[in-house]
Amino acid sequence: MSKQKTLSYAEALQELEENVAKLQSPQCDIDQLCTLTARSIELLKMCKAKLVKVDDELVKLLDNIEQ
Numbered sequence: 001m002s003k004q005k006t007l008s009y010a011e012a013l014q015e016l017e018e019n020v021a022k023l024q025s026p027q028c029d030i031d032q033l034c035t036l037t038a039r040s041i042e043l044l045k046m047c048k049a050k051l052v053k054v055d056d057e058l059v060k061l062l063d064n065i066e067q
Contacts (some may be wrong), residue, residue, distance in 0.1 A: 007043075009050045016043040 007015070019024045022028055028036075 001057045007046065009047060012043045012050075016040055019043070022060070 019036050022032070023036055023040070
């Protein structure tokens, strides 16, 4: 069983932008709509989780300055 590569925030955002462009294209294949949408949702969740993690870490670092 192969392990899927963990994407960086920049990689996930780039793939998400590519998916959005495909979805907005008049040439988008109807058979790809569900697949592209599902993958885009995964990427959005991934990006949100990374942003929340970084925000939490920054809050902790800034709290240390105030102590």
